[in-house]
Amino acid sequence: MMRPYLDTFSLSGKIALITGAGRGLGLAIAKAMAGSGAHVILNGRDPGRLGDTAGSITAAGQEASTAPFDVADPVAVRTAFDEIARTHGHLDILIHNVGARNRKPLLEFSDEEIRDLVETNLVAGFTLAREAARLMLPRQSGRLIAITSIAGHVARSGDAVYTGAKHGLTGMVRALAAEYGPFGITSNAIAPGGFATEANEAMLADPKIAEHFSARTALGRWGRPEEIAGAAVFLASPAASYITGHVLTIDGGLTIKM
Numbered sequence: 001m002m003r004p005y006l007d008t009f010s011l012s013g014k015i016a017l018i019t020g021a022g023r024g025l026g027l028a029i030a031k032a033m034a035g036s037g038a039h040v041i042l043n044g045r046d047p048g049r050l051g052d053t054a055g056s057i058t059a060a061g062q063e064a065s066t067a068p069f070d071v072a073d074p075v076a077v078r079t080a081f082d083e084i085a086r087t088h089g090h091l092d093i094l095i096h097n098v099g100a101r102n103r104k105p106l107l108e109f110s111d112e113e114i115r116d117l118v119e120t121n122l123v124a125g126f127t128l129a130r131e132a133a134r135l136m137l138p139r140q141s142g143r144l145i146a147i148t149s150i151a152g153h154v155a156r157s158g159d160a161v162y163t164g165a166k167h168g169l170t171g172m173v174r175a176l177a178a179e180y181g182p183f184g185i186t187s188n189a190i191a192p193g194g195f196a197t198e199a200n201e202a203m204l205a206d207p208k209i210a211e212h213f214s215a216r217t218a219l220g221r222w223g224r225p226e227e228i229a230g231a232a233v234f235l236a237s238p239a240a241s242y243i244t245g246h247v248l249t250i251d252g253g254l255t256i257k258m
């Protein structure tokens, strides 16, 4: 049976950079994008891990390469984008997925710890989006997608720096939608709730905390990393051409439950 409408969800021929693609949500998104036809450029700080992941994607007959760099180092970011420009000539999709965690009361943060968390979770978002836009503007086409968090629009105690940075990232996504909309570039966010990734290992290992989160979600469980990937493919695809400035919450109903 012919299903031509499915083509509007295809990423065939697209070049996509995914930051933090070595594990967790970034890895799930990278695999889904490669499986949807994109050439995925995998970023992280561990070249060995990225190489293994790229190897498993190419072994499956899909396209992947690696770009190891620290997203919080603007010089390394520029160098990586220069390399992408040399190799591919342009970029279609940026998934800014890296996010660092440091949960504790504000009074326990040193100046350096505050700066580090904001550099990685917020400042890097601007640096990456700016360099991506440079490669998208000449073609008047592109997709900027940031993985924010439900902490980008709600808050809980003991997590002020991460929450503030993610709120800032949500603002950036909306502002860039306004700035780049006239040039054919959309800017959207995906706001995850609780997903079972390495970053949440400690919480998942504590039955009381793990169960508390499950009970608070409408679906009664944590998310699996692959459950974020369809939304990223959709927002990057031609099917989402008129969606911009949007924050798509994927939290199993955590933030809508009374």
Ligand SMILES: NC(=O)c1ccc[n+]([C@@H]2O[C@H](COP(=O)([O-])OP(=O)(O)OC[C@H]3O[C@@H](n4cnc5c(N)ncnc54)[C@H](OP(=O)(O)O)[C@@H]3O)[C@@H](O)[C@H]2O)c1
Pocket (backbone or CB within 6 Å): 019, 020, 021, 022, 023, 024, 025, 026, 043, 044, 045, 046, 049, 069, 070, 071, 072, 097, 098, 099, 100, 120, 147, 148, 149, 150, 191, 192, 193, 194, 195, 196, 197, 198, 199, 200
């Ligand atoms: N998991 C959740 O429940 C949840 C909920 C809400 C929001 N989020 C957001 O979703 C995103 C992904 O979360 P996750 O749970 O998948 O995280 P994760 O398991 O900690 O994975 C983060 C990835 O980013 C890479 N990374 C970390 N710092 C980096 C840096 N400075 N430069 C380049 N790469 C870096 C890590 O690899 P290396 O260490 O090898 O570099 C790793 O592959 C984050 O933005 C997070 O805030 C997650």
